[in-house]
Amino acid sequence: MANDLFNSFMSGPDENGRFGDFGGRFVSETLMPLILDLEAEYERAKTDETFWAEMDDLWTNYVGRPSPLYYAERLTERLGGAKIYFKRDELNHTGAHKINNVLGQIILARRMGKTRIIAETGAGQHGVATATVCAKFGLKCIVYMGKHDVERQAPNVFRMRLLGAEVIPVTSGRGTLKDAMNDALRDWVTNVRDTFYCIGTVAGPHPYPAMVRDFQSIIGKEAKEQMMAAEGRLPDTIIAAIGGGSNAMGLFFPFLDDKDVRIIGVEAGGKGVDMKMEHCASLTGGRPGVLHGNRTYLLQDDDGQILEGFSISAGLDYPGIGPEHSWLHEVGRAEYVAITDKEALEAFQLCCETEGIIPALEPSHALAHVAKIAPDLPKDHIICMNLCGRGDKDIFTVARHLGFDMSDTVGRDAD
């Protein structure tokens, strides 16, 4: 398979931005010329050495790449089976994988002469990364964030404001990540001349899913090289959490044609994937539809109305998923599973206790699945999991769920 160009899983999307039946460019006419401009600029940049030289320099000196590949020894012992490695993208500047992509898009925006950057954010990690890079380049930054998320991710809201960004709480619709994306699109359609929309995940109209994947693929490229150096071979299984799916696509993509590598994406199962739909597992519990510029699996009702997701993790709380994941799911190259809030919380604590790493709630979902499968796998089975974000932003949420009263602590500090 790896040598057979015609059967490659890495050749998508086609010229219409499709991965199989998924993807595409489902946007209003006002945005179409902008998206075509962006596609042309990205195609130019892709083969321009100066573009990648600038990226490499910033990845090394600003982000701190490469991120380490770390053998989680005590966790491996505790689970008693497969050998577990973490790809440590939580050690990046701003504490998550999001900045890999933001750097690429902001450099493109600068090449296009755009001076005003807009972004949507759920957990706030993409918003913080965008605000950070905008501060570095002196660009105006506006971040749309659902009102509910503004409340549950207060530390990130404060970070963005410190970094000079304007955070706009979104109250339209139900005030969640999808509504933040709607409002960002409304902003873009209104401010077409000077504004660049920096999308935070592998979704949206073509070329965003492919472009964001390409920027995030640095994760998988490094992991592959690092694994060869550490073990002299590729991992048997790679695992990552999925909201929109950018950290997962970044890890998965360079491995797609390595047919012996098992690929698992972990969706947010919320309170459980059942008829009540209190989850964000688009592939496990949704069906194909069209939203935010692309065709992909969506949480929707029988009439094609979009449903709200539900997850303890604001970063996974989105009713859709990147179109390339929908395609990988349908062709069977990757498996997708769901992990509940409760399982993710347990994995969060397991990681703290065994490895001295406080993970974000998003990769805690991936880790929960690792904890499920590792014990039954042989000791020479190697798992590589993307630890895509650190948990500082989540300690308030976790404390509340564990019944620890943080308001007291904060009060004492203030005295």
Add this chain to the structure above:
Amino acid sequence: MTRIDAKFAALKAEGRKAFVAYVMAGDPDYDTSVEIVKGLPGAGVDIIELGLPFTDPMADGPTIQLAGQRALEGGQTLLKTLQIARELRKEDDTTPIVLMGYYNPIYSRGVDRFLAEAKEAGIDGLIVVDLPPEEDAELCIPAQAAGMNFIRLATPTTDDKRLPKVLQNTSGFVYYVSITGITGAANAEAGDVGPEVARIKSQTDLPVIVGFGIKTPEAAETIAKVADGAVVGSAIVDRIGKGDNVADVLAFVKGLAYGAHRA
């Protein structure tokens, strides 16, 4: 020839401009919505744009979005929206009805099944905001094959290079979006719109109707003067949202129609 083509032929013969009114199906509730739609032709509306509610109307401002939410909360669906068209058709077989909305509810229903049902219900044309020419194979081509008009939006960002692509599979009329932005936002300026309409008309024989940012009878008149007609949506929907009764809504529509027809 669809009802839309027939209507424009008639308007041309009379030397009149078209007045197009948008209302959201099922807003504020199903029964009131039927009453309003039935009253539109009598209030001077030449073409009815019937909004198909959607949870995520990315090209619409708060007025239309809230109307969609009211309709959905009241249990409005795609099938009930087609039912409103059927109710009008019981007493009016000439006023064209254009269904305007987003693709997902249609895709979810299944394109072929939807087209058959919409045609049977008396829908004459479709405006689907998130289907640009690049996605024509999805719905535009099948709709035309089913004898329905597919009306395309042209915008200030549609440059001369792109315009032929936008016009290529458009039928019925061209809907020129007067501003870069969302529905109900900035005011349309006749000075900006006139040359744009002329630019489009130089490349097509289809009528060009202008919408977005037209809120008053005066604005309807000035914009209709430089085009083949004007669309008003948010300003009407705003009245419905504020709880105006049917008679008051229709009186407001009558004023707008009078403005457009004076042009």
